[in-house]
Amino acid sequence: xxxxxxxxxxxxxxxxxxxxxxxxxxxxxxxxxxxxxxxxxxxxxxxxxxxxxxxxxxxxxxxxxxxxxxxxxxxxxxxxxxxxxxxxxxxxxxxxxxxxxxxxxxxxxxxxxxxxxxxxxxxxxxxxxxxxxxxxxxxxxxxxxxxxxxxxxxxxxxxxxxxxxxxxxxxxxxxxxxxxxxxxxxxxxxxxxxxxxxxxxxxxxxxxxxxxxxxxxxxxxxxxxxxxxxxxxxxxxxxxxxxxxxxxxxxxxxxxxxxxxxxxxxxxxxxxxxxxxxxxxxxxxxxxxxxxxxxxxxxxxxxxxxx
Amino acid sequence: xxxxxxxxxxxxxxxxxxxxxxxxxxxxxxxxxxxxxxxxxxxxxxxxxxxxxxxxxxxxxxxxxxxxxxxxxxxxxxxxxxxxxxxxxxxxxxxxxxxxxxxxxxxxxxxxxxxxxxxxxxxxxxxxxxxxxxxxxxxxxxxxxxxxxxxxxxxxxxxxxxxxxxxxxxxxxxxxxxxxxxxxxxxxxxxxxxxxxxxxxxxx
Numbered sequence: 274x275x276x277x278x279x280x281x282x283x284x285x286x287x288x289x290x291x292x293x294x295x296x297x298x299x300x301x302x303x304x305x306x307x308x309x310x311x312x313x314x315x316x317x318x319x320x321x322x323x324x325x326x327x328x329x330x331x332x333x334x335x336x337x338x339x340x341x342x343x344x345x346x347x348x349x350x351x352x353x354x355x356x357x358x359x360x361x362x363x364x365x366x367x368x369x370x371x372x373x374x375x376x377x378x379x380x381x382x383x384x385x386x387x388x389x390x391x392x393x394x395x396x397x398x399x400x401x402x403x404x405x406x407x408x409x410x411x412x413x414x415x416x417x418x419x420x421x422x423x424x425x426x427x428x429x430x431x432x433x434x435x436x437x438x439x440x441x442x443x444x445x446x447x448x449x450x451x452x453x454x455x456x457x458x459x460x461x462x463x464x465x466x467x468x469x470x471x472x473x474x475x476x477x478x479x480x481x482x483x484x485x486x487x488x489x490x491x492x493x494x495x496x497x498x499x500x501x502x503x504x505x506x507x508x509x510x511x512x513x514x515x516x517x518x519x520x521x522x523x524x525x526x527x528x529x530x531x532x533x534x535x536x537x538x539x540x541x542x543x544x545x546x547x548x549x550x551x552x553x554x555x556x557x558x559x560x561x562x563x564x565x566x567x568x569x570x571x572x573x574x575x576x577x578x579x580x
Numbered sequence: 581x582x583x584x585x586x587x588x589x590x591x592x593x594x595x596x597x598x599x600x601x602x603x604x605x606x607x608x609x610x611x612x613x614x615x616x617x618x619x620x621x622x623x624x625x626x627x628x629x630x631x632x633x634x635x636x637x638x639x640x641x642x643x644x645x646x647x648x649x650x651x652x653x654x655x656x657x658x659x660x661x662x663x664x665x666x667x668x669x670x671x672x673x674x675x676x677x678x679x680x681x682x683x684x685x686x687x688x689x690x691x692x693x694x695x696x697x698x699x700x701x702x703x704x705x706x707x708x709x710x711x712x713x714x715x716x717x718x719x720x721x722x723x724x725x726x727x728x729x730x731x732x733x734x735x736x737x738x739x740x741x742x743x744x745x746x747x748x749x750x751x752x753x754x755x756x757x758x759x760x761x762x763x764x765x766x767x768x769x770x771x772x773x774x775x776x777x778x779x780x781x782x783x784x
Contacts, residue, residue, distance in 0.1 A: 276633070281758065284754070284757050284758035284762075285757075285758070288620075288739070290739055290754070315765060315772065316761060316765060316771070319761060319764055319768060320733055320761060321716055322768070323714060323718070323729060323733040323734065323764070324733050324734070324736075325624070326714060326715070326734060327711070328614060329617070329618055329621050329627070329630075330614075331613050331614055331618075331631070331634060332617075332631045333616035333630065335613060335617070335634060335635060335638075335750075336609055336610075338631075338635045339609065339635055339638040339639055339642070340636060342636075342639040342642075343639055343642045343643065344636075349684075382700070384662050393593055407747060425597070446668070454761055465779045484609075543736030543737075551768075
């Protein structure tokens with residue numbers, strides 16, 4: 274295949290829309306051809322930069338205007354205006370608290386649990402989390418998924434035929450293979466139970482990326498996590514060394530289940546964001562007595578830097 | 581596997597709307613206003629037009645929601661209304677935006693929910709000047725190419741969804757995106773070194 278033909282595939286390659294064969298072809302060619310590498314890098318930057326454009330906040334009176342436009346249709350005056358978002362985002366100091374409130378109000382609309390169960394855990398927010406936006410995350414509970422690579426304990430993992438013997442040593446490789454064999458299915462299965470002795474949260478399995486950092490802020494940071502599902506980090510992302518952080522806002526029910534995980538900070542890669550949302554939706558925190566719904570932000574950072 | 585996380589609740593909300601619950605529409609609005617507005621914004625290139633257009637889109641959606649059959653997802657349907665409205669507007673105001681129409685002072689919105697610029701590996705494009713170039717680059721694309729770029733790279737939709745929204749084949753989307761990105765790259769060539777530096781600077 275000529276360089277020209279390969280370059281025609283770049284656009285689809287960015288989006289991971291090539292079939293297996295073409296994908297391999299592009300990869301191979303890229304490893305050999307300098308001209309195409311340059312070409313690829315430039316195109317990739319263009320896409321990246323387009324995706325980096327900020328999200329613009331809609332005018333705050335937009336709903337008002339829509340309502341006026343449909344007023345004959347619209348009889349009922351609703352209180353929703355009072356939940357309007359501008360309030361919460363213009364005042365950074367109130368940011369988290371206001372959003373927690375908003376979330377719970379919103380939650381209340383979807384799951385009509387009795388009013389008194391929707392008690393907020395705002396008192397539980399450590400001071401650092403409300404002081405400033407910037408400090409919020411960095412002072413949260415930090416942990417690294419790849420921190421304790423104890424290969425021997427990999428619960429829930431299907432063994433590939435004929436490899437039982439080599440399990441411990443080949444664990445990492447199989448991990449990747451598993452992705453390749455069943456893309457999008459297996460890798461989001463609960464990979465590991467979490468051990469939080471010494472206050473260190475970690476996956477007891479091998480992470481196949483350099484690092485996946487998890488940090489948690491808000492009232493939920495005090496709670497143990499019984500089941501931490503690792504977000505799928507797809508092969509295409511790995512090949513392109515896609516880095517980024519995704520933050521998920523979520524409410525944790527007294528039972529420990531995570532309700533309505535929502536993207537709080539997105540990366541440039543929608544597929545990656547989705548995989549994080551899905552994984553966190555499957556997390557399980559330790560149950561607590563009472564009926565307090567706690568909120569918090571989970572930040573997952575995929576980082577490729579060498580140790 | 582990559583199901584839209586929004587889809588499930590939408591049908592529920594639409595059902596409530598059909599049963600006469602006015603608040604259901606508000607919920608749909610709250611959920612999608614940012615997507616609709618930002619699509620308009622990137623398609624039309626300025627804040628005022630985008631505001632008017634987003635208003636129009638939701639009014640149109642409100643009026644025809646009862647006719648929504650549910651044979652497609654609500655959000656693709658809403659995107660279709662958005663894109664059709666934007667494309668009509670662009671057609672009617674030919675010649676399209678000239679270079680420099682894009683006013684950077686309007687980039688006053690939040691960057692992302694609750695983010696602050698110094699936070700971690702946050703890679704939103706922060707240099708206003710660069711943003712202006714990139715938006716101008718997008719403005720310079722033909723309507724078709726612009727649509728593809730906005731839906732894929734800004735709204736993050738899948739090829740299949742884009743094909744559905746724009747009413748063309750997957751193949752057409754592929755080649756459209758390929759050409760659009762080539763074109764955009766040419767437009768941005770002069771500032772490419774800055775872009776690469778910019779990305780690096782923001783990453784580090």
